[in-house]
Amino acid sequence: MNSRLMQIIQGPVVSEKSTNAGEVGQYVFRVLPDADKAEIKAAIEKLFEVRVQQVRTLNQQGKNKRFGRQFGRRNHWKKAYVSLAEGESIDMGEGEQV
Amino acid sequence: MQVSVEATGNLERKMTIQVPSERIDTEVDNRLKSLAKRVKLDGFRPGKVPMKVVRQRYGSGVYQEVLSEVLQESYREAVQQEGLEPAGNPSIEPTSLEGGDAIEFTASFQVFPEIEVADFSGAEIERPVAEVGDEDIDRVIDSLREQNKEWAEVKRKAKKGDRITLDFVGSIDGEEFDGGKAEDFQVEVGAGRLIEDFEKQLKGVKAGEDPTIDVTFPEDYPAENLKGKTAQFALTIKQVEGPKLPEVDEEFAKKFGIEDGSVEKLRADVRSNMERELNQALKGKVKSQVMELIIERHGFDLPDALVKSEINRLREEAEKRFGGAQQSQPLPDSLFEEEAQRRVRLGLALRAIIDQKGFEVDADRVERDLEEMASTYEDPEEVKNYYRSNPQAKSNLESLVLEDQVVDWVVEQGKVTEKKTSFQDVMNPNKESTE
Numbered sequence: 001m002n003s004r005l006m007q008i009i010q011g012p013v014v015s016e017k018s019t020n021a022g023e024v025g026q027y028v029f030r031v032l033p034d035a036d037k038a039e040i041k042a043a044i045e046k047l048f049e050v051r052v053q054q055v056r057t058l059n060q061q062g063k064n065k066r067f068g069r070q071f072g073r074r075n076h077w078k079k080a081y082v083s084l085a086e087g088e089s090i091d092m093g094e095g096e097q098v
Numbered sequence: 099m100q101v102s103v104e105a106t107g108n109l110e111r112k113m114t115i116q117v118p119s120e121r122i123d124t125e126v127d128n129r130l131k132s133l134a135k136r137v138k139l140d141g142f143r144p145g146k147v148p149m150k151v152v153r154q155r156y157g158s159g160v161y162q163e164v165l166s167e168v169l170q171e172s173y174r175e176a177v178q179q180e181g182l183e184p185a186g187n188p189s190i191e192p193t194s195l196e197g198g199d200a201i202e203f204t205a206s207f208q209v210f211p212e213i214e215v216a217d218f219s220g221a222e223i224e225r226p227v228a229e230v231g232d233e234d235i236d237r238v239i240d241s242l243r244e245q246n247k248e249w250a251e252v253k254r255k256a257k258k259g260d261r262i263t264l265d266f267v268g269s270i271d272g273e274e275f276d277g278g279k280a281e282d283f284q285v286e287v288g289a290g291r292l293i294e295d296f297e298k299q300l301k302g303v304k305a306g307e308d309p310t311i312d313v314t315f316p317e318d319y320p321a322e323n324l325k326g327k328t329a330q331f332a333l334t335i336k337q338v339e340g341p342k343l344p345e346v347d348e349e350f351a352k353k354f355g356i357e358d359g360s361v362e363k364l365r366a367d368v369r370s371n372m373e374r375e376l377n378q379a380l381k382g383k384v385k386s387q388v389m390e391l392i393i394e395r396h397g398f399d400l401p402d403a404l405v406k407s408e409i410n411r412l413r414e415e416a417e418k419r420f421g422g423a424q425q426s427q428p429l430p431d432s433l434f435e436e437e438a439q440r441r442v443r444l445g446l447a448l449r450a451i452i453d454q455k456g457f458e459v460d461a462d463r464v465e466r467d468l469e470e471m472a473s474t475y476e477d478p479e480e481v482k483n484y485y486r487s488n489p490q491a492k493s494n495l496e497s498l499v500l501e502d503q504v505v506d507w508v509v510e511q512g513k514v515t516e517k518k519t520s521f522q523d524v525m526n527p528n529k530e531s532t533e
Binding site for chain 1: 139142143146148150
């Protein structure tokens, strides 16, 4: 059970929208498609040692891709918007590096 | 920017430089800003990447870049500010780069030595004086005749200087060996082109004879199977010719490009050529003495960096001279060190003399030298044009002239003793007689 908790969070989502979300204390992650909100909350709290206020998720449909005459579809994936409790923050390596 | 200089040796300087970190930070920010407009990142529209992300991605790279630039730049500024003249590149060592209000680093380097131009009064210089005499011209003409000699068949016995045409078959213990056979072979007796024993026995033969001679190969003969052995050569003497030196007459003169065939003119031509060579040799002798003097009388410390680079240059030259054979390992420094030190010392001293005594290239003199040099070529105008249009060739020539001016200056101060010598002694110091 514990090892699943470590696998749920697949990585941060870096985009214009996620950067903007960061401004209001929301962090965006790519998570396992079958993870539920409770699991995600537990995983985030464990990994980053912060208190999570709420988790909103959505299923992102994989894009249709074509290579020549071959049609294919990328995997669907789940995206999670995690809002932290007041005063908490996650260091996404955006700090001053110099 | 704060700079402090510390002398750690005669020439060694250690400079501690402080640069406010602000200077770096603002520069980094500027660059990141311009970078943000250009970078393409997944998840962002071009040009819409937030500074935060750009900094995270590229910050440290840009910082390193700016840092090294600022180090170089502030080093240069510091050098200028302190009025130093570094010889060679500095070794820059950061002492504190991270954080704080300022970054600090030290640059160690060597400076050019302060050179005091030595006093040359009383320096003893020997100036050889020589003239081209009639007998010197005779000798040159003789060697010209020698080069143009003709052969005439003679019936007498062969003697030294004759040319013999012969067939020979050599054998050892009755067996012929490789390379021991030739037909219509021409040999000049006494020219030393064949093994000595062979040539010796050719003296006294006559055309039409077919003697058999024993020849002992010398111990140091290169062919392994022959050295030290005695071979029999069966000779067939076909022709004996005696040398005939051409008379010095009109025809002879014409051969050397004197159109009206005047022998007098040929002699004058030869004389002017010889005189020019002689003058150059005499000048060279004085010059090398003066250069030696300059080296001797200037005892300053040499910057290592300059000596090192001179060593490298000499090494390269040497390697080129040895036919570019790939050395498994480079020639050792020690081989060139002394010569390199001499050269660097001479170069620095010359420069100091030129600077301090205010020498300037004498344009008239350059022109004169060029004229003289060009006159030895077939097409003087072309040579002159080459030098005038090629800046590098020109500056080479100018620096030569400048050197000559320094030489003159030293000679003026020194005590010159004239020494009479002869053309032969100057041109062929190692040979007693003519070639």
